[in-house]
Amino acid sequence: MKKKERLSIVKIGGNIVDNPEALKAFLADFHRLEGRKLLVHGGGVMASKMASQLGIETKMVQGRRITDGETLKLVTMVYAGWINKSMVASLQQIGCNAIGLSGADANVIPSVRRSPEPVDFGFVGDPDPEKINTAFLSQLIESKATPILCAITHDGHGSLLNTNADTIAYSVATALSKQYKTSLYYCFEKEGVLRDLNDPLSLIPSMNKAECDKYKLQGIIADGMIPKLDNSFRAIENGVSRVIILHAQNLLNQQGTVLR
């Protein structure tokens, strides 16, 4: 059997995306990351700012945005428009052949709209990892292009869907792990999973699922970290070789919380 090539899938969060200096440094590091790669980005911070500028109320339930028609338009403009294309232009400038895509483009990420029960999130969907267009993504990657995926997908029935960027990263990593030896990096503005959110020295350097469950019970792991970790362990169970949760500035030295 042919040895699998390595592929890095990097997710970058909204707080970094909204900070021009930090984003510039991160994109330079991402470009330096060797080998085949793919980037997934959020943008929720900027979307909330733009919503308030347009007088659209931001409603969050369980850390997720309730997405009515106006909000769908807004997040599509911000994620697929300004953030995605600015990042592509910055990467092209430094010699990375970036190509920005939503999940609708070339049907890269077909998704299923969430059931309106128990919470009606509106135009929100979850990707089906079995249906990711891996043929097209790997065609791009093998032709030396670097896909930059935003957090917008579609349902195949004409509707765009707001989709959690962590979940996109998990879904794409899982789907591509059949073909590549895949590492998944969740980059954000903390050092990794911390025992104390205010103390970067309290980093938990590695964790398995049983330990994670224990930390959850103790309340050490809470809020937005829970779906990130759930996605991470699911990725490992489904064939992803390595998942690291780390500070965006540590992408090259890869120091953070390694999940086992």
Place this chain on the structure above:
Amino acid sequence: MKKKERLSIVKIGGNIVDNPEALKAFLADFHRLEGRKLLVHGGGVMASKMASQLGIETKMVQGRRITDGETLKLVTMVYAGWINKSMVASLQQIGCNAIGLSGADANVIPSVRRSPEPVDFGFVGDPDPEKINTAFLSQLIESKATPILCAITHDGHGSLLNTNADTIAYSVATALSKQYKTSLYYCFEKEGVLRDLNDPLSLIPSMNKAECDKYKLQGIIADGMIPKLDNSFRAIENGVSRVIILHAQNLLNQQGTVLR
């Protein structure tokens, strides 16, 4: 020598794009258009509406938008974000494997920012037809994907640029005409070039450059029609086989003004 395959390049204007019913009918016709194809879209009408919603002043000189930093963000959100991705989702729904791109993606359309003299248009650029990434576009087209290009390009130095969609259509058609027998269709909300703007029966069915110059002197051709016709004749001089200016609803019967 191998016979060139046919390629249709269709430009759709902002008034149709801003009308959901007309756009839906147009996209269905575009999907029915046989063979290899590519779509270029504007969106100026929606951009102006969104600008007024955000309290950004719309300044036009010679029919072109003055694009400061805020306006660049706005048009990128509207053109590359909402309009482009909505059209892609609609096309995917009806079975057309659309992929939406700005000129920055995969460096498809490198452009040159306009000189600030005599008019400083801001972040506005013109594509260099010699530098269009025809290899990537034809790779997509030959793999049965349909590129959907919005009116945003980049300068290769990290800046996105607002770019006239008619000019993008001309530049891409000219560049791809080396490889394909290319037809260029400028679709908008009139029957074609009219002697009297208010009378659809006054259609000029065909025109060569000398006749066009005569009509310009007579004032029959004016305003936004001038750059459209200049682009059209330049396209013919540079290898495009056929250019037709027509109503969006006539794409399939191809009735309009044929340029010779």
